[in-house]
Amino acid sequence: MKKRVGSLLTAAVMAVSLTVTAAAAETAQSLDGAANPFADVEETSPDYPGILWAAEEGVTTGTTAATFAPDQECTRAQLATFLWRAAGEPEPALTETQFMDVTDPDAYYYKAVQWAAEREMWGFGTFSPHDSCDRLTAVYFLWR
Numbered sequence: 001m002k003k004r005v006g007s008l009l010t011a012a013v014m015a016v017s018l019t020v021t022a023a024a025a026e027t028a029q030s031l032d033g034a035a036n037p038f039a040d041v042e043e044t045s046p047d048y049p050g051i052l053w054a055a056e057e058g059v060t061t062g063t064t065a066a067t068f069a070p071d072q073e074c075t076r077a078q079l080a081t082f083l084w085r086a087a088g089e090p091e092p093a094l095t096e097t098q099f100m101d102v103t104d105p106d107a108y109y110y111k112a113v114q115w116a117a118e119r120e121m122w123g124f125g126t127f128s129p130h131d132s133c134d135r136l137t138a139v140y141f142l143w144r
Contacts (some may be wrong), residue, residue, distance in 0.1 A: 008074055018042060019069070019115045028101070036048075036052075036064070037052075037062070037065075038051065038055070038062055038066065038067055038068040039066050039067060040067045040068055040069065041068050041070055043071065047070060048067065051068055051070065054082070055068075057086070058085055059082050059085045059086050060082060060085075073133075074132070074133045075129060075130055075131065075132060075133055076114065076128055076129050076131050076132075076133045076137065077107075077108075077109035077112070077127075077129035077130065078109070078125060078133070079137070079138055079141060080109055080112040080113050080115075080116045080121070080127075080129075080141070081108065081109045081112040081115070083112070083121075083141060083142075084111065084112035084115045085112075087100075087115070089111070090092050090115060091111070092111055092114035092115045092117075092118055093118060094114050094117060094118055098113070098114060098117035098123075098127075099117070099122075099125065099126055099127040100125055100126050101126045101127055101128065101129065102114075102129055104131040107129075109129055113127055113129065116141065121140070121141045122140075
């Protein structure tokens with residue numbers, strides 16, 4: 001059973017990766033000659049098409065209007081926000097704070113974390129929004 005779940009999870013991650021890669025390639029082609037919105041993202045970077053795709057689709061806005069910070073670690077709050085934006089920024093139905101460490105409704109990630117809680121992406125009392133998001137946590141969020 002564990003092997004089957006592992007295989008299904010691997011297939012799902014590969015499918016998401018292929019979809020994003022294909023969409024990023026299309027974006028790179030459609031943005032040929034377009035100005036790079038981020039001063040810190042080199043056009044020769046292998047991540048360039050994916051970053052442009054995410055910016056064009058509204059999944060990310062960068063760390064400022066002109067920077068992306070590609071070498072900065074991604075936080076759990078950022079990942080929840082990326083997934084929430086990719087889902088169309090649905091308004092969370094939960095009105096009560098779900099995590100002891102996510103209590104500020106003005107935080108950029110508040111609604112995203114509430115939405116993640118509704119989908120039971122995490123449910124252990126604290127969310128640790130400023131902690132680095134490792135691959136295991138990212139896959140877990142996608143799986144949930």
